[in-house]
Amino acid sequence: MDILEKEIQKILIEWDPLGDDKWEIKDLDNYKIEAMDISSDLYIMNINSEKSCIRLVRNTISQAFDIDVPTEEAEKYGKTIWKIFSKNKKIKK
Numbered sequence: 001m002d003i004l005e006k007e008i009q010k011i012l013i014e015w016d017p018l019g020d021d022k023w024e025i026k027d028l029d030n031y032k033i034e035a036m037d038i039s040s041d042l043y044i045m046n047i048n049s050e051k052s053c054i055r056l057v058r059n060t061i062s063q064a065f066d067i068d069v070p071t072e073e074a075e076k077y078g079k080t081i082w083k084i085f086s087k088n089k090k091i092k093k
Contacts, residue, residue, distance in 0.1 A: 004039045004042075004084065004085065005035050005039040006035075007084045008035040008038050008081055009030060009032055009035035011077055011080050011084075012030075012034055012035055012061075012077070013030055014077075015073065015077045017061050017065070021065075025065070033064070034060060034061060034064050037060050037064070041056055041060065042056065042085050050078070050079060050082040053078050053079075053081060053085065054074055054079065054082070055074075055078075056078075057078040057081055058071070058078065061074075
């Protein structure tokens with residue numbers, strides 16, 4: 001895992017979108033796969049706005065776990081991920 005993926009994973013662990021249902025997911029691995037998916041999609045899809053990042057985070061988590069992610073939660077954590085990503089993206093240039 002690269003630095004961005006680790007930071008996103010920390011955010012997802014803090015958020016814990018599955019709550020108590022996480023114990024039903026055998027291969028959850030502390031949201032590692034979802035963090036990797038979000039990180040790679042940020043680059044692959046060339047995400048260039050906070051709004052697009054929030055949408056990506058919400059869609060990724062919703063699809064991964066077949067849940068309806070509340071908009072306010074997606075916004076809160078998506079904004080945090082966007083800040084880290086945009087800072088990381090500037091460093092890589």
